[in-house]
Amino acid sequence: MKRYVDYYEIHRLFEEGFSKRSIAKKLGISRNRVIKYLDMSIEEFEDFSISLKTRKRKLDSYKDKILLWLREHPDMSSAQVYDWLQEKLGVKNIAENTVRNYVNDLREIYHIPKVNPSRTYLSVPELPMGQQMQVDFGQDTVKDLNGKSKRLYFIAFVLSHSRFKYVEWLDRPFRTIDVIQMHERAFKYFEGMTEEIVYDQDALLAVSENAGDLIMTSAFIKYQQARKFSVYLCRKNDPESKGKIEQVVKFVKYNFSKHRVFENLAEWNQACWKWLKRTGNYKIHHNIKKRHSEVHALEKKHLKKVVGTYIFENVVIESITRMIQKDNTIRFQGNRYSVPQGTYRKDASNIVYVNIENGLLNIRLTQTGSSLATHKIPEGRGNLIIDPSHRKRNLSKRDVLINEITEAFDDKEGIQWLIQKLLERYPRHIIDQLRVIQSTIKKYPRFIDDTLQEMKKLNMTSANDFRDIACSLSIEVQQREQVKTVINEKYRDLRAPERKEDIYLKVLYGGKRI
Template sequence: MEKLHLFMKVHQLKEQGFKIAAIAKKLGISRNTVYKYLNMNFNEASEWVLSTGCRVKKLDIHRDLILSWLKEHPDLSSAQVEDWLKEKYPKIKIGSSTIRGYVSDLRDIYHIPKMIRVRDHEAVEELPMGQQIQVDWGEITVKNQEGKPIKLYFITFVLSHSRYKYVEWLDRPFTTRDTIRCHEKAFQYFGGIPKEIVYDQDHLITVSENAGDIILTGEFQAYKQERGFRIYLCRKADPQSKGKVENVVKYVKRNFAKHRVFPNLESWNEKCLAWLKRTGNYNVQHTTKKRPVEVHALEKQHLTPVSSLLSFESNLVNSITRTVHKDNIIRYKSNRYSVPLGTYRPRGDNTVYIETQGEELIIRADLQGEILAKHSICHGKGELIKNRQHTRDRSKGIQAYKETIVRQFKDQDKALKFVNEVALQYPRYVRDQFQVIQYAITHFRLQIDEALAVCIKEQLWSANDLRDIAQHLTRLKEEKDVEAPASIEAKGNSPATTVTAVTRDIEYYTKIMRGVS
């Protein structure tokens, strides 16, 4: 009866002289619906209303699911409902207009209104193929599996002609190095590099506009010169200059991320790539009326082919960071990989660098530093890949373990004193502490005795302190070895051009460890 009542209201307003657009706006319906009602007489409308009452709709089997989504998230769009249905039922074949109509009917029946925000944009001419990529950053707060809010950050790229998109997420703010790495992955995803890239005045890439002579950050300036693209800077939230990527930022937030539960970063990025393939780059774009994936197949032929890895930073693409968790593992592509016990530090920096070489995952303490672990890459999900050397040594008791450690020092009396004090300080974590000591002995053998002497002198009874001091002494020695040849060459130079670097004694750092300023 509601539709019959609407039919009569349309005819009444038309008789009163209202235009089609005014009737549609006044009744909150589309102009096509107004035309449909005006082309019917009362008998035809009555028969049509009766037929719709008993008609079975394709989406009726999903009615309860869609209704639960709308009740939980009243601002959910029909486009997002469509994507969620496709994600849950990959083989579903239902048109976008069918879903829009069904969602609209559910809102009317159950009185679930939706707020609509309208923003005016001025039309701009389409750019030629391969001409431009627009880049922007975004952030959104979602809930994890425990229901706690977590803030996520993302970077978006869109080819201006085809509207083909790429998105990558982080659980921390982006750095310039992250930005460069994501550019490389986007170029690989697009199949080439455009002539121009558009940004707003973001601190990650620019220092100052300098009256048109743009000053870029050091890292990004080197990257721009290496890749050879032009840069165009515009104001923030400028729809005339980069409205396409601003729309993508909103699209990613509202269609992909909104109301989605965050499991972990790797899974989130995997789901986003699947969303791009399924929805973001597949659905017909409203302005061009074409699918971005189909237009991109032509546009990528106009992009400059992506060369090999960057000469100034060959590991930008392969090397990415991960966080060491308290159980001494890192997560990579939905699996867990072990690192040596003692790698995790409760009050320290737990960032490590990973890279892949074929089927091998390599974990490093620093970008070019020592290798902490190597693992064969697991292609499953939810697996724990653990190296036996990364576990506690349970083959012998604490006393035997202590004796093994002490024998490896030159001054065994000092070593025995140190391990006894460590055992007193950390009775619950004796094995873990001994494991860290053994790690320090293995990796910093030449400086381990000097580090032991410093710890005893400064009364630093912790295996982590022993390891850090030994590592610091090793780095100092390496720097001196590098500087030695240069100092020999400098002897012939004039005193005015000789510069001596200021060095600090090891006591300076041990005071900092003890909290003494």
């Protein structure tokens, strides 16, 4: 029934002037189907519909299995179905377009809509062979054999010219030595390395994915200098400069790991490398229209040879970095830990180094510096661990502000009244309120006592009201002074006329001459 509705709607919209692309978008179908239906008369379409019900198709013998996958995972892409047919059922000699059309027909017949991810990517200029490699970190949550959720972490490499990929997984967050070892294995897999490696600057500051932080450590910098490749940090929020690796991360998540069951790390990585050989590096790329493995066979001749073995014994497990949050805490392994109040600064890097020693979490501002905070690591996740001494500074800061503000006023009783009102009305934002009062005192020192009197008269109890009244009084005085200045300027050179002494005598004697 839906086929007939689509057929009539396609012809109706086309007659009204809609383009084929816009019709496909409106009806949620492919542009090829729109073209196909427009080329059919109603008689041809009816014959075509009947033939669909009677003809045998290549994938009919796998219909039940594909339906099971689609019903269990409605967001499954046809590309993943194509990969699973090869991996799980050993299907050969079936074109990917055949699978895509078959899956689309099954979704239509059995009413299994597909949920499409909303993320979009932009193309980037093609680069010469051997020039650039892009690297990014990711993570995914999958189910294990017992049906429990398991968090996995991965690093992905892609050669920018050939799109040839390498991926490796861990079942824990990355350490510096892990990142270096995986770079070495990627170079071996690629049979060389590029002149430049691009990393995502956003990942360097990410809290949820700490792996990217590790290229900031001295151990990785030593490795980069030993291997002599240049590092390029792409601009923040700039997908154009790292679009290829963004596509790889998405491809790994939605084509390999999605709906896959985790047994152990070794089996998972083996399955991933087989997937790379079978699908990840074997598919024909939709832009370059070639297989990644075929282009890589040409590109590897232009890669720099990796000479010798890097001495990993020189790499110690160093501190990893964390970002200080605005509430003066850091996140580590699912928990939050306090640092002294005021450690976070708006315009600073706000990076600290953390490591575990004897069951305690040590937090330092530098890798070799003294300890900023030390916490006992609790069991479980989702905990907030606070050292009480880290929060004492709030009270002293408030008291200092109150004392400074009070000293600036002649009317001590009046300012105490206003501060008490602010404490009652804004208990959680009292520091912010006091800072507004403080800045107003600095800006309008002549008017603060008059402003306080106005506040009491109008029963206003907000620091913003205090600032606005002081500003108004200042403007009013400025206007009066400007008027006074104008008047003085206007009559500055005006002089009374000089009169002879006898004129006053004439007035006294009624104009008679003396």
